[in-house]
Amino acid sequence: MEFEFWILDFLQTLHHPLLDVLMKGASFLGNGGILWIILTIVLLCIPKTRTAGMIMAVSLCADALLCNVLLKPAVARIRPYDVNTAVSLLIKAPLDYSFPSGHTAASFAAVSALYFADQKKLWKIFLIFAVVIAFSRMYLYVHYPTDILGGIVIGILSGYIGFWVINRIKKRSGN
Structure with a gap:
């Protein structure tokens, strides 16, 4: 855990007003998975990308x-700002537990779904968003690096689950 605080504390030395605004904006895009939900709805509305949207x-x-x-709830890991109370948060303090990062997990679930759906251009574009959102959570001192890694793993697993489920449904229905 000391190594994780070393990383988080180092990131605090990088703060700059412009970077603060960008990181708050990136984190906001991940709130409630809103970016990914909107993208899913758009994909579902376009016949050519409907399968990707379902995945x-x-x-x-x-x-x-x-x-x-x-x-x-099972891990119930407290957030870094609750341990190091000297850090002033730039965003409202999240009220849930820290592990895994939900912003990161949703981001990588969406990007993985695009990858498994063979959306060659889209997954590469949105991978950039996913990485920035994940980084913003450490920059903003609301997640440990291992929360981010856990979110990436859960996200990729979720993307594969979506791919597997939709393919099973399509095979059973003869599509």
Whole structure:
């Protein structure tokens, strides 16, 4: 845990007003998975990308269950700002537990869903958003690095679950 605080405290030395605004904005995009939900709806509305949208929808649901219903309460890890109270947060303090990062998990669930759905251009574009959102959570001192890593793993797993479920449904229905 000391190593994680070393990383988080180092990130605090990088603060700059412009970077603060960008990181708050990136984190905001991940709030409630709003960016990913909007993207899912858009994909579902376009016939050519409807399957990708279905995979994303199932992936985000799997992520919500794994991350928010199962892991966060089971692990019950307190957030870094609760341990190091000397840090002033730039955003409102999250009220749930720290592990895994829900912002990161949802972001990587969406990107993985796009990857598994063979959306070659989209997954690469949105991977940039996912990485910035994940980084913003450490920059803002609300997640440990291992929370981010856990979120990435849960997200990728959720993306695969979405892909697997939709493919099973399509095979059973003859599509």
